[in-house]
Amino acid sequence: MTEPIPSFQDFKLNKQILNAIADQSYKTPTPIQIKAIPLIMAGHDVMGIAQTGTGKTAAFVLPLIMKVKYAQGNAPRALILAPTKELVLQIENNIKNYTVYCDLRYVALYGGVGPKTQIKKINEGIDIIVATPGRFLDLYLKGEIVTKQIKTLILDEADKMMDMGFMHQIRKTLEVIPTKRQNLLFSATMPDKVVTLSEEFLEFPETIEVAPQATTAETIEQVLYQVPNMRTKINFLVHLLKGEAFNRVMVFTKTKTTADNIFKYLDRIGVGEIRVIHSNKGQNSRINAVDEFKKGEVRVLVSTDVASRGLDISLVSHVINFDIPTLYEDYVHRIGRTGRANNEGIAISLSTPSELYHILKIEKLIRKKIAIKPLPSAIEIAKTEVAERQEMALEIDRQKRIENPDFKGAFHEKKRDFSKEKPKSNKKRNFRKGRKK
Secondary structure, three states: OOOOOOOHHHHOOOHHHHHHHHHOOOOOOOHHHHHHHHHHHOOOOEEEEOOOOOOHHHHHHHHHHHHHOOOOOOOOOEEEEOOOHHHHHHHHHHHHHHOOOOOOOEEEEOOOOOOHHHHHHHHOOOOEEEEOHHHHHHHHHOOOOOOOOOOEEEEOOHHHHHHOOOHHHHHHHHHHOOOOOEEEEEEOOOOHHHHHHHHHHOOOOEEEEOOOOOOOOOOEEEEEEEOOOHHHHHHHHHHHHOOOOOOOEEEEOOOHHHHHHHHHHHHHHOOOOEEEEOOOOOHHHHHHHHHHHHHOOOOEEEEOHHHOOOOOOOOOOEEEEOOOOOOOHHHHHHHOOOOHHHOOEEEEEEEOHHHHHHHHHHHHHHOOOOEEEOOOOOOOOOOOOHHHHHHHHHHHHHHHHHHOOOOOOOOOOOOOOHHHOOOOOOHHHHHHHHHHO
């Protein structure tokens, strides 16, 4: 006989929180919430490994609200660190939704905007800080944040923080907050740097793993199309966006330049409302683009990996990997923008010959083969330009050298032995010198 699925009432949350959950139309907790909430409420340090889109944010926000309970004093009592502005804003939005019937005070701290408004809110008194590591330390060093009352530290998307080089800031933060506190760490993958970090600040943690790390949600159909060149990728992308099923689409690229170029092209030919976000875009521009996408006012959102985490949009129909990421964990987070909250989604990857190497590495990471489909006959196959063909050949050589250091490469030329060559005649050169005289 199977055990009944717990309800949110089983977690002994107060009435204010339960009413807020009911307002969000959530009926049953997710597996990560079922495992994490009781442990966090019992005061344990917790290390959670969970796929994106599994309700991880609520898994730590709900017990945190229950712990902090009500506004008290002026100094913060909980600190949540996240790697990107987008994720900070997502967590803040979760707190906003779940504290609608409470009087808790919170602030989101992130760069890209002036700190004046953030400092003002801190000075008015707060209970919870959600911040990027850099902005938190900046304001602390300016004397704007008092840390002595912090009793809970939460690190979200720890693997991304390590990828972005935040280890130094996190260690600095650990030095300036009280040592007696509850610590929570959540991550989709567990690379060596995250393991090292967890060993530094978690004390006898309870480990929760709702799925093997770096696996992808079963609700996401993953498809791979092999294309010969960049121009054909563009043709195929346009073909896909002509389909009615592609009603809310995220297109991911490796570089800001590619993202801008795709945006300009799609905007010019007209495939519906489209926006682009990357680190060169202003904070307000990025927030507005994401909000419009969430509301369904924008059909296509083109982005670099700055937005592959931290966007909680439940009805993304398709994710398109226009470029294959070379940081393989980013593939997991990109496609995790679809298939969220048990909805179905489709992730489409477009790979040139030089990107197939990365596909094999990604399949090894996610422990799953990505289904290969043939290009539709309607796609115009563009000619591969000489420069692009050479660039791909050089990249394939580089990949082969990674796997086999003795590999010489298609472009390798034997060194000439000049000692066996006859010296060239200087007659012509001397004749020219004579003419000049």
